[in-house]
Amino acid sequence: MRSKQFFGRFVILALFVGVLASVSGSVAAKETNAPNQISAELIGQVLNASPKVSAQYGYVSYLSGIDTSAITAPGGVLSEQSALLTFYSDTATERVLNTGPMRAINRSGEVTIYLNTPPTGNFSDPESFRQGVAVMKATLRHQVVLNTLTNAFTAHFDCTVTSSEPFTLNGKSYRLNKPGEPFAITFSGHLNQNGPPSAFMAGFAAGLELQSTGK
Secondary structure, X not given: OHHHXXXXXXXXXXXXXXHHHHHHHHHHHHHHHHHHOEEEEEEEEEEEEEOOEEEEEEEEEEEOOOOHHHHEOOOOOOOOOOEOEEEEXXXXXXXXXXXXXXXXXXXXXXXXXEEOOOOOOOOOOHHHHHOOEEEEEEEXXXXXXXXXXOOEEEEEEEEEEEEEXXXXXXXXXXXEOOOOOEEEEEEEEXXXXXXXXXXXXXXXEEOOOEEEOOO
């Protein structure tokens, strides 16, 4: 009898622990995955004016919460020449570390997103991506990890919004995050030995939220 009671209590305890583990796991997964969801996608290039100065620029090719046609000039096919949202970041190199064929480059600076209407983006002219109205500015620190054998690299940007202004897309008013809010950008790219540009890149942002202003 005692063995049956013990077994019954063991089964109940095991089920209880299993339920707790399941709940804990689902909450942890939710907390871990939510900040990593893709909120924007970007296409760009790099111009390294000197070993100490680097600019990254391009356009927003996807923005969660709005149709791609809303960030494209009417009647156009999305490209740098028709994109309504562009970005430009100025960065200064802080240090360069090498380990075997891998090179880590740390930079800091500022990134700005522009409402570029009418679109003026042209990859042959980096300055064209910072025309228009600045709708969001953020400080940044990024690390580039370069494979010097293949010239392929990844770059991760940690950004904090310093200013955000309302802007209109498709007849509705929005803003990108609020001052003090963080977001991250991750790029994959390849150096261009016959530059300019110095490199080509494409990537995504997480935590860059399109917020309706209700106007």
